[in-house]
Amino acid sequence: MxxxxxxxxxxxxxxxxxxxxxxxxxxxxxxxxxxxxxxxxxxxxxxxxxxxxxxxxxxxxxxxxxxxxxxxxxxxxxxxxxxxxxxxxxxxxxxxxxxxxxxxxxxxxxxxxxxxLMPPIKGFSECWGISVLHCPYCHGYEVSGKEFGILANGEMAFELVKLLQNWSKKLTLLTKGPHTLTPEQERQLQHYQVAVEEKEVAEFVHDQGQLQQVTFQDGSTRKLTTVFARLxxxxxxxxxxxxxxxxxxxxxxxxxxxxxxxxxxxxxxxxxxxxxxxxxxxxxxxxxxxxxxxxxxxxxxx
Missing domain, CATH: 3.50.50.60 (FAD/NAD(P)-binding domain)
Structure with a gap:
């Protein structure tokens, strides 16, 4: 037919x-x-x-x-x-x-x-949607209370910090270089004990998409199993x-x-x-x- x-x-x-x-x-x-x-x-x-x-x-x-x-x-x-x-x-x-x-x-x-549009970070795309996440309403409950990395800078970073504090108080902001926060935003992040890491990110080390640690360009590392990012x-x-x-x-x-x-x-x-x-x-x-x-x-x- x-x-x-x-x-x-x-x-x-x-x-x-x-x-x-x-x-x-x-x-x-x-x-x-x-x-x-x-x-x-x-x-x-x-x-x-x-x-x-x-x-x-x-x-x-x-x-x-x-x-x-x-x-x-x-x-x-x-x-x-x-x-x-x-x-x-x-x-x-x-x-x-x-x-x-x-x-x-x-x-x-x-x-x-x-x-x-994935950033040129080794391992990022393999982790996307699994342990590198875009939405706490979709995935925040399952990882609540853990330490979160937040891959962002400037105004977007500040807004994500405010949002994600609802799911965890242990937050590390990964700005991939010098931060562009305003002085007032920086003071508020310090008040809420949000760490700001300005080193360039080299790699997301993972096992089949499950993040294990973040490696920086200078060779140092930070153990993180969850990162939120807005791409x-x-x-x-x-x-x-x-x-x-x-x-x-x-x-x-x-x-x-x-x-x-x-x-x-x-x-x-x-x-x-x-x-x-x-x-x-x-x-x-x-x-x-x-x-x-x-x-x-x-x-x-x-």
């Missing part, structure tokens, strides 16, 4: 937000295609938290179960393929994929996430920007209250639009995107 090439909605990105949008649209009887290459940003993370009924489950297990449930809707299909180019406009988009497929859709949802990032997929979708000042795709980007017919959900990077937040945004897309399809055709 010939594969369908025309859809009501093509969802680019099939992790939690994309799967949630696909389920919502599948239940709305829409013809939906999900394009995904199976590389979610949390693929190294051992456990997911703050998601009712799934607390402590592995992200991979949540995604596997979600995909199986979405596949139960015969009007939703999946392709292990990447979108390379998008042309057209609202109600008439053409998506060209890496495999050479030419696909048509009335609406597009980008659930493509962001790409964290710069970029949009994982360049297509929304190429199509004219605006970015917010934060670097996320700009959307309105209905998950619409600044380009008619293009919507977005998940990490690509939000600082809230938990699985539950992505699922909620995906459901909203699916519902609003369906509503716009109804309004345009009624």
């Amino acid at each position: 010939q594969e369908r090439t025309t859809f009501d909605v093509i969802i680019i990105g099939g992790s939690y937000a994309g799967l949630s949008a696909a389920m919502c649209l599948g239940r709305a009887l829409r013809q939906v295609l999900v394009l995904d290459m199976g590389q979610p940003c949390n693929r190294q993370t051992p456990h997911s938290h703050n998601f009712l009924t799934q607390d402590g489950e592995t992200p991979a297990a949540i995604a596997q179960k979600a995909r199986a449930q979405v596949q139960a809707y015969s009007n939703v299909s999946f392709r292990n393929d990447a979108a390379l180019q998008v042309t057209g406009q609202n109600r008439d988009f053409t998506v060209t994929t890496a495999s050479g497929s030419i696909l048509k859709a009335s609406k597009l949802i980008f659930a493509t996430g962001i790409r964290d 710069p990032f970029e949009q994982h997929c360049p297509l929304p920007q190429a199509l004219g979708c605006a970015l917010a000042a934060s670097g996320h795709l700009q959307v309105d209250a209905f998950q619409r980007t600044t380009v008619p017919g293009i919507y977005a959900a998940g990490d690509a639009i939000s600082k809230l990077r938990g699985v539950s937040a992505a699922v909620a945004q995906g459901t909203a995107a699916g519902a609003f897309v369906n509503k716009d399809l109804i309004d345009e055709r009624f």
